[in-house]
Each structure stands twice: as C-alpha cells, then as structure tokens.
Amino acid sequence: MKNRNITIIDVAREAQVSTATVSNVLNRKSNIPMAEETIRKVEEAAKNLGYRRNVLAASLSKKHSYELGLLLPGFAGYFGSFAEVMESAAHDRGYRLAVYSTESDPMIEKRHLESLLERRVDGLLCHGLAMSHDSTRAIVSDGTPLVLFNAWDWPEDIAIGAVNVDFRQACIYGVRHLREQGCEWVGYIGPSPTNATDIQRRGGFIEGTRLLRIEEQSGCFVIPAEFDYGTLIDQLVALHNGDRYPIGILAFDDAMAYRFLMKAMEKGYRIPGQFKVMGINNSYYAKFSYPGLTSVDIPYDLQANLALDWLLSPSAPPPPSKPSSPDIKEPYSIVGTTVNIYAPLIIRGSTGA
C-alpha cells in the first residue's frame, strides 16, 4: 500500500467521522473533549491505513512551518558537534532544523538564506562567521527572528541577541594555568589574526599576559595552514637558550595543539616537562590521547538551549544564571543582548605537573 497518499480524508472515511475529527484526535487530544470510542476508531483507522501526517499541509494552515534554519561557516569540528546538539534540542521543542554551510562564501550564504526564507522558517540561528552584517540586517527587517551565536563584537541592535562562548576569558584562564604550572615563557599560536575567532582567543591570551605582567615573557605566532611546526619549535628553543623550560603553548584549537605537541615529541622533547601544550574545543581525542590534552570545554548543550529558547520566545531573554555550587563559576553572564557562556578548562597530562 502506498502510504504517501493516505490523507485524513481516507482516515475519516474509514473511521466514519469527519476530517476535522480526525485532525482533532490525532493532533489536539488534550484540548478538545472527545468520546473514547471516537478516539479509538480514528486511531485504529489511521494505523490500518498507514496514515502519515502531512506537515506541508499543516504549515499551510497554521501559518507556521515549525522549521528552523541553522547557518554555519562549515561542518568540520566544532560546527558539526554544534549542529548535532542543536538538531536534537530543536526536535525536543517540536521543530525541524535545516542545517546549511555557507563555506564562508557570501554568494552561498545568500543562496542558503533565500532558500530558508522561501520555506518560511520560523527562525534562524546563525554563526557569526557565516553571516555578513548586511544580510543579517535584511533578515531582521524582514521580520524573521534571528539569534546569532559566536558573533563577537557585532552591533547590539542587529538581532534578537547573541549567545557566545567566552573564549577570550577562557584564554585568560589558560595563560594563568600555564603560568601556575611553572611556565617560564608562554606563547599563542593561531591561524590568522583577521579571523574573528582567532582575534577573540589571541586577545584573551594577550590580556592574560598583561594581567600577570608577563608581556615580556610571551609571544604570539601566526601559523599558515601548511606550516612546519619544527621550525617554530627550533625558534622557541633557541630563544630560551635551552634552559628556561617549561615553555607553555596555548593553541587556537586542539588540532593545532596536537600538531605542535606531536612535532615536539618527534624531536625528542618531553611533554609536559619541557613543553606544556593546551588546546581549545576539548575534542574527543583530547581525553584519550597520551598525554591527554588540556583543553577548553565548550558547553554545547547550554549554548544550543539558550539560543533556541531565546529564538522561540524573543520577548523573554534568558534568565540570570545560577552557579550549581559555590566553587563553580556562573555558567553564563548577560551583557545587554549578548550572553557570554563560561567555557571551563579541562586539565590533563599535556600541561600536568
């Protein structure tokens, strides 16, 4: 039997009731009073015929699509994990989620946005790196609710709000951690000082060295994609005359941390004795590698749920956060229309004593 053509008309005929009754039984059980016998007849007919709800028709009538759009700059690493959590959180709230990657290309961004708006999504969740300010403003003036995430230093008025992970603060803590572990000198390595994500982290690192008054014992490096980490390691060792270990490295993400760490080990240096290395993202392997990689954990669940709740009820901004215990920091803080989520340091062997 071809279930795709079974509609409530067929179910109504089979159950000897009206189509409205079928709709009421299948979708509004708790609100509409109905006889037990009617409910049983309809449910049985629907089951026998293999009825499947047509959400397109429902959207047409309800003037809501119950679909949300998620725009990311890509699918790798953090973005994929984020999409997974977001999809599940949206599903829990009765929404479907369409996920697109803009590949950091304004033309692709425009095409995806247009496609999502044509389908009348009920709201958009957009990564700061996936969006231009102009197209974001255009959407907002169109009336589609929009919440940004990881959109640092965006104009306040541009969307309902932004839900950001506070990598800047995490890097400040990172510097302090490396210092507390006895690092004579600390360095930051990142891909590009023009990338908004890198700017956040780099800025946090520099701020961290300033707070500890160790600007003179620190440095930042820009690492191109096909870079030989060996050269950098040689430079650092020369800089220290080989006797001011350990050297602390805060990397842009876990992948860069591993590339540095593995090259250092290959060259015979001890981790964490001579180099202490930490990353950001707390990726799957950070926990299971040897040595385990110290990293900054990203509270995906919290970020996704805050963003979704805000998107679906724009008039109700996120409630103030409460620390779960006195020794734990606030899970997040709110400044204007921006939520900053605290990202905790997970300390492992790569920076251990």
Add this chain to the structure above:
DNA sequence: CGAATGACCGATAATCAGGT
C-alpha cells in the same frame, strides 16, 4: 494569444448543529 478566474492540494481553527 494573453489575462483572468476558479478548483484544488491537506490540515486546521472557528463556527455551527444535533442529541442528551
């Protein structure tokens, strides 16, 4: 021939009606 009209897709919300 192009323009205007109306039926139609499937489900739903609002309204209505029949039976106790």
Add this chain to the structure above:
DNA sequence: ACCTGATTATCGGTCATTCG
C-alpha cells in the same frame, strides 16, 4: 446547558479552464 462531532473558510501557490 453541555457534549460531541460536522461544516466551512482559510492558508499560498499551481494549473487548467474560460474569457475577451
């Protein structure tokens, strides 16, 4: 008056038919 279930208008677009 209260339940329960039926009727109807409607959503926004497409397509076939009719009209001038």
